[in-house]
Amino acid sequence: MKSLSMEEGSCVNLIEKVFATICGISSKSAFGRKHKGQLEAIMSVFEMISNSAKQVYVCQLFPSWKWLHVITGISRRTHEMCREVDLVLENIINGEEGKEEEEEENCLLSTLLNMKDQGDLTINQVKAVMLDMITAGIDTPPTTIEWAMAEMKNPRVMEKAKEEVRQVFRSKGYFNENVLEKLKYLKAIIKETLRLHPPAPFMAPRECSQICDISGYTIPAGTQVLVNVWAIGRDSNYWGTSAEEFVPERFLNSPIDYKGSYFEYIPFGFGKRICPGMLFGVAIVELVLANLLCHFDWELPCGTTSQTLDMTEYISSTLRMKNNLILVPISYNCVT
Numbered sequence: 001m002k003s004l005s006m007e008e009g010s011c012v013n014l015i016e017k018v019f020a021t022i023c024g025i026s027s028k029s030a031f032g033r034k035h036k037g038q039l040e041a042i043m044s045v046f047e048m049i050s051n052s053a054k055q056v057y058v059c060q061l062f063p064s065w066k067w068l069h070v071i072t073g074i075s076r077r078t079h080e081m082c083r084e085v086d087l088v089l090e091n092i093i094n095g096e097e098g099k100e101e102e103e104e105e106n107c108l109l110s111t112l113l114n115m116k117d118q119g120d121l122t123i124n125q126v127k128a129v130m131l132d133m134i135t136a137g138i139d140t141p142p143t144t145i146e147w148a149m150a151e152m153k154n155p156r157v158m159e160k161a162k163e164e165v166r167q168v169f170r171s172k173g174y175f176n177e178n179v180l181e182k183l184k185y186l187k188a189i190i191k192e193t194l195r196l197h198p199p200a201p202f203m204a205p206r207e208c209s210q211i212c213d214i215s216g217y218t219i220p221a222g223t224q225v226l227v228n229v230w231a232i233g234r235d236s237n238y239w240g241t242s243a244e245e246f247v248p249e250r251f252l253n254s255p256i257d258y259k260g261s262y263f264e265y266i267p268f269g270f271g272k273r274i275c276p277g278m279l280f281g282v283a284i285v286e287l288v289l290a291n292l293l294c295h296f297d298w299e300l301p302c303g304t305t306s307q308t309l310d311m312t313e314y315i316s317s318t319l320r321m322k323n324n325l326i327l328v329p330i331s332y333n334c335v336t
């Protein structure tokens with residue numbers, strides 16, 4: 001977590017800071033020790049895909065207008081982007097394949113390449129998994145961290161979180177997977193953040209396999225269906241009169257988890273296509289937040305108060321804060 005060092009007392013664009021750290025963690029587990037040389041290539045793939053995901057295409061609403069893609073040049077641009085992404089992935093993979101045996105290590109890419117050598121995967125499947133890791137795994141944890149820190153504008157929540165994190169750090173001297181288990185309130189904060197601000201508010205689209213009836217509406221077979229996780233998370237039928245408020249306590253002593261078996265709470269989706277990076281993603285968010293809260297006090301910049309902090313949402317590749325969260329870190333020595 002060295003890259004999380006902050007300049008005392010100056011304004012910090014939190015998501016930018018956290019993004020770089022998480023990109024490093026994710027690409028290290030995907031690409032191993034050599035990830036540093038690949039970071040730029042990985043980021044270029046991420047940029048290309050997320051820029052294309054930001055576009056709204058008319059034929060998503062009117063599928064019979066697909067010809068519009070051809071005459072407006074969208075089809076051509078999409079093919080060009082795919083070729084470019086493919087080339088970058090090819091270069092990353094060739095770099096890994098060219099490694100001497102003693103250089104090989106236990107990262108996702110080398111595991112996938114071993115499977116490919118044994119005939120269990122094709123090269124296109126290897127590329128597809130790596131692309132999934134980059135596109136689905138890099139943006140979601142930083143977005144969650146930014147929203148969690150913004151919601152902790154409530155001093156009661158912030159104080160309680162800092163107290164818990166610092167107490168645990170004092171008794172252990174570090175954070176690892178076992179120590180994170182003790183951070184019950186922090187875990188509740190993350191759950192509450194994902195309830196109000198799910199980074200993927202519509203999950204992956206589903207296709208209706210047979211005609212069905214929902215609340216009097218007939219949904220024909222083959223219809224693309226989007227599940228509105230965001231609206232479900234704010235529905236007062238499930239969350240009561242405080243549905244719109246940030247109250248982490250609702251998750252203390254609650255059986256609701258991330259596994260998609262409580263349909264009122266599905267920030268990681270559910271069923272066959274539930275997020276495969278769930279455990280990894282939650283661990284990253286917990287680890288980064290624990291460190292931020294342990295080693296720093298946080299203030300809003302001059303002129304901003306918890307009432308005026310802009311919490312407007314913005315749909316990009318994930319559901320982000322429209323205006324990045326700017327905070328002022330004050331170093332805190334939690335050992336003394």
Ligand code: HEM
Binds near residue numbers: 204269276280
């Ligand atoms: C806070 C962090 C994260 C959140 C909230 C999140 C959320 C989601 C959601 C809602 C889906 C769609 C699930 C569905 O439609 O049922 C998804 C899919 C996916 N996620 Fe995550 N995710 C997170 C982190 C990660 C990480 C760290 C990785 C990789 C290391 C990852 C990899 C994936 C992949 C590959 C898919 C696509 C699965 C498929 O299409 O079958 N996610 N994620």
